[in-house]
Amino acid sequence: MSGNTALLVIDVQVAMFNESDPVFQGELLLTRIQKLIAEARSKGIPIFYIQHNSRAGTPLEHGTTGWHIHQAIAPEHDDIVIQKKTPDSFYQTSLQQELDSRGIRKLVLTGIQTEVCVDTTCRNAYSLGYHVTLIRDAHSTWNTEELTAAQIINHHNRVLSWFSDHKSSDEDVFE
Template sequence: MKKALLVIDVQNGMFQEGNVVYKGERMLQNLKDLIVQARSTETPIFYIQHNAPAGNLLEYGTKGWEIHPELTPKKNQDVIIQKTTPDSFYNTSLDEELKKQGIEHLVVAGIQTEACVDTTCRRAFSMEYKVTLVSDTHSTWNSQDITAQQIINHHNEVLRWFAAVYPSKDITFDR
């Protein structure tokens, strides 16, 4: 079963000084390690890039919208999918691009746990993809009522209905 790594919304705007996503540096390091492993096994990497309306942090074409520089996609190798909703499949070419490459299993990481990561995992499952959520490689911010860590823990439990959930050290990509 051919796998792909899906990197959701790891954009500069998520790392604003004074409002960096929870444990952002650790998440970036885990992602960089996954990307190295994926590249070494020729596993396709799909970057999902959120496009927010004008005036927002992830406004198309702005510095905040750009993919984080530590995760720079390789031209003519990685696929970048533009989206405007939490669902990486809705009104995008993601499904078509995955099918073109014969991909049936998605390894999901990125931002924001309770929005884009959650929605994309559930949608991928409904579209009959096998899904693996990387438990220590998605993140969010504290909400008014609960901490970012509680949100992450909760989603790692709830999303087990839709995905296998493993830490990054247990993720493997086959050649």
């Protein structure tokens, strides 16, 4: 998979780990994404960070402390950072052009928020003809009034199997 593959790290930004309402299993998520990043780097696989930009006064307002990519998985000089304003990492961004210019046709997805940005990006990547692998234990969200974060993650892992292959972060995801 490695020759035309990229790792996408979606919206893993400082505000998502706010002490008053942190993302579900945030530290474990960071550990798993760190492992995937290290594996991708060791194999020369490009890493794309997707960074959400929200309106003024919100935790993900451009340039604020919360907007920055989490320091535990910070980009390095060869990594690509794509700015977005909607749940879809492709919509009105340069992501598709950047992938196409590198001949990338296979995407490995991780990140936040399972039922919003991860879901939307996964579905659109599939519709655009990319082969998608969702790392089933390396995306996360928050509890809602109706469902726990674990229920949301499990549900989306089932639903997104229509649009992606699934692997665990413990597997060789870049084989």
